[in-house]
Amino acid sequence: MTESTELLLEVQGLKKHFPVGGGLLRRRRTVIKAVDGVDLSLQRGETLGLVGESGCGKTTIGRAIMRLIDPSAGTATFHTALEDGQERRPHEVFSMKKGDLRRLRRQMQIVFQDPYGSLNPRMTVGSLLREPLTVHGLSTRGEAGDRVADLLETVGLNPAHVRRYPHEFSGGQRQRIGIARALAVQPELIIADEPVSALDVSIQAQIINLLKVLQERFRLSYLFISHDLRVVRHISDRVAVMYLGKIVETATRDQLYAKPLHPYTTALLSAVPLPDPTLERDRTILKGDVPNPADLPPGCPFHPRCPLAEARCKTEVPALEDKGNGHRAACHLV
């Protein structure tokens, strides 16, 4: 929850275009606009939920902010201190040099969907957790042991299991290890990319609760990337909805779920199956599929599937505008 509004991260005009095709035999090169002009901001201690369907570009945004991939355009300003004792000041992530970037990564960490794929199977939990400490020079050999035990306890794992390997843990426990590894360097921002999507529902709830407790305790900020609107609603303060590389709507959690403005958000919300058989729902079922991102329709990218589309939606691209109370939507009709 936000106690004060202190800006942590501001992304402006982020674009990531992937060229496809080309090569010797094919003359035509097309460009996939995975992320096409995205602005977003995150306050300290806040959770921004980034939600959308596969291929909408949400994961690309997370990776670009982490500089795991290089963006094609835009800026990302991270307000933090690179060294202990320094004052916080803005740092532009996308133009940062390697050395600074490494120090900045101490302040931002990423948790992936599949903890099994992101944990080296040949390292024990202890060495997995010691690694970030050594890389960032955060503790000596002697202290590291205590710190590792402490981390395991923080994420609800038994410190006695420090010599075990990832395969000896269940999926939920492995995700806890992934979280502990991110926490090891005491970051300010955690980018969580579908962190609970691979887990069973009872385990999912455990991890969501853990993330919320940790946020309180360490005043963490989360960029929470997910396709699951139920999970996003539960954890986020604000939510941004993406469609085909663009943010189509953003608002506080309560605004967005109580009164979605964009027809895509409305359809997305109404498509979520709810565990209540007595509900009679008025459901908008969208026609067709998401268009090929290499061949985007002109005008509003959502118009071919939109139940409300008018003539101008086919030609004019709607801007993301404030429709009142900071509730922003990219739609001509609201």
Next chain:
Amino acid sequence: MPNTILRVCDLKTYFDTESGVVRAVDGVSFEVETGKTLGIVGESGCGKSMTAYSILGLIPQPPGRIAGGEVFFEDRDLLQLTSRQIRDIRGNDIAMIFQEPMTSLNPVFTVGEQIAEAIRLHRGADRKEAWRRAVELLDLVDIPLPEERAGSYPHELSGGMRQRAMIAMAISCDPKLLIADEPTTALDVTIQAQILDVLRRLQEELGMGLMLITHDLGIVAEMAHEVLVMYAGQVVEQADVKTLFGSPRHPYTRGLLASVPTMSSSTEELLTIEGTVPDPVRFPAGCRFAPRCDFAAEVCDRPQALLDVEGHHVVRCGEWQRVSQKDMA
């Protein structure tokens, strides 16, 4: 019962592994009625998919084996049939769709050819007639431009379109029973809504029984008439959908329902089920849920039988009355 299309009695499917016998399905019984949907819900490893595979004779033997039980489809016990006989039933009277259609579609044939082949094989139709029927089926599952799409290869279709093609193939021989194993799990939520809509409509139009296996309680609530909750190879609760969601009796069902983030509740802490599913080689001797159960008592050290609660509602918990009293408090 004239309406029962499938009756499973005390089905046991075991796997012999190096570390011991895995009792994947351990005494499961249920019925599927014509024109109705039975939802089977549970978390990974609870045995829901293995139940379906056992019915269709798709368990790899060895290491798997059917250790007991009966599976009556109409008046034949499927477990007693030869593999040839069961092949005749599979895809004809009983069809199945899986989570990932790409693995069940042949990548080197067009979807039209594959559907037409199934029709020729099972129905003995000629080439032209089978193709015409294939196009008709693609239209029935809401594939736009079905004549054109019939000539597409699976990789040319999106995930949602592939699943539709899979459904078209499954219903091509007018099955009496359709088994759908996590049919929408790999799909986006807006596409999932489309596919569920198609399934619901087809079931009504064709009057088939549907056995829907899913981990998503939301899907069960929307699609099923009757619900079976599985845990560690056993049925722990069964009731009609309104009863199950309205007054769940088993602590596991209740925990499962409480841990689903909803779209309306406040952001209170989600209730969780502590711990993890037991190792299938070493299930507890008594109630298999007891180690994770808030209500566990001494009686739970003994195996629990399925008890009839109110009317048509069974629960594998000797303490269900005490569990239900928590509502009153």
